[in-house]
Amino acid sequence: MTAATTRPPLAIIILAAGQGTRMKSSLHKVLHPIAGRPMVLHLLAAAQALAPERQVVVVGAGREQLEAALAPHGVGTALQAEQLGTGHAVAQARGALDGFSGDVLILYGDVPLVRAETMRAMLDRLNADDAPATVVLGFRPADPGAYGRIIADEAGVIGKMVEYKDASAEERAVTLCNSGLMAVRSEDLFALLERVGNDNAAGEYYLPDIVLLAAADGRKSAVIETGAAEVAGVNSRIELAQVEAAWQAQRRIAVMADGVTLIAPETVFFSHDTQLGRDVVVEPHVVFGPGVVVEDNVTIHSFSHIEGATIHTRAEIGPYARLRPGADIGVKAKVGNFVEIKKASLGEGAKANHLSYIGDAIVGANANIGAGTITCNYDGFFKYRTDIGAGAFIGSNSALVAPVTIGAGAIVGAGSVVTRDVGADALALVRPEQSEKTGWAKRFRDAMTAKKAGK
Known part of the structure; x- marks a missing residue:
């Protein structure tokens, strides 16, 4: 299938199970507003332009707040009871997507400014003639810091993705970073997630590992890039x-x-x-x-x-x-x-x-x-x-x-x-008629002055 033809059905998964402790707030992190709208609703509004068939938000701490905020929008939730990494979080949405067949777009509730055009570009790349197994959204921040790195060739074909904690000095020198956003076909997503392990520095199940697992099966993945401002995350x-x-x-x-x-x-x-x-x-x-x-x-x-x-x-x-x-x-x-x-x-x-x-x-x-x-x-x-x-x-x-x-x-x-x-x-006219008492003010002042002087 090419991008010019009709796209497959679309499902949106938004990860929002984190506790957001750095916000120091009783309000769930993704419900903090940008321009008067909660962050997670910014994402859902942008995604509406793509007419998704299903939408699910993965919740954890503070789930009651999120469920109440999402209910008027007809958006379902899936519970991640333990915080075991992004791969584990996405896996919790499997039940909500039962029976669904099509493309899956994975977003983050605390990355609120992703445009519909960028989401569409990811899906176009997923459905291009070379049919990559996954599409990852990359960016090049001024300070790559502790972001996970994407090792890719000039055509955007990914050779390796690695978390900063697990990267070598040479890999940390790469400036192309992983935003975490990804597009995957539903038939691939959960099958690959079942194979993800947690043998890494954090002991977590990383979503980007599905890129490496697809590569091991002889299937390539691709990266497209956007500006750093569009994928800026909010943690404080x-x-x-x-x-x-x-x-x-x-x-x-x-x-x-x-x-x-x-x-x-x-x-x-x-x-x-x-x-x-x-x-x-x-x-x-x-x-x-x-x-x-x-x-x-x-x-x-x-x-x-x-x-x-x-x-x-x-x-x-x-x-x-x-x-x-x-x-x-x-x-x-x-x-x-x-x-x-x-x-x-x-x-x-x-x-x-x-x-x-x-x-x-x-x-x-x-x-x-x-x-x-x-x-x-x-x-x-x-x-x-x-x-x-x-x-x-x-x-x-x-x-x-x-x-x-x-x-x-x-x-x-x-x-x-x-x-x-x-x-x-x-x-x-609703007021008394004006009257005047000649000399009254002077007599009043004289009397009060004398009283104050003790006379």
């Missing part, structure tokens, strides 16, 4: 931060190439699913959480935090704005300084420019929300909605106690606490 908080930084750097380049202006790219942080239209301008120190969609020609000013929000074309956000899940900002709407919006929509041209909280609300087109206005949406037990009609004007420092409706074109006077509906085009 430091490495987690490094992989996050690498992901963010790539994403910034991608959004700018797609027509987004980043004034200070290194200060902007994206989520895995951030969607930005063309001619969007993002000023320094903006953070995008999960679930954000930004349409064309939007401006997002500095120090804004946006999550779970949709921002429509030509809207303007910030500086220092916070959009929380459910915020929907209409065409040409404005959300200004220190304004927080949660589960609320602003209609076309609506404005909330200063120091306001708008939650569980619908704000009509061209309504104007004055500085310091809040929607009082929660009584300690339930949430309630505020409806503000088109063209309404809410005076500064007003409190709208939900559930309440402000009619279209209505005006609410500054400082009002509104507890009842206000009709369309009406004026609502």
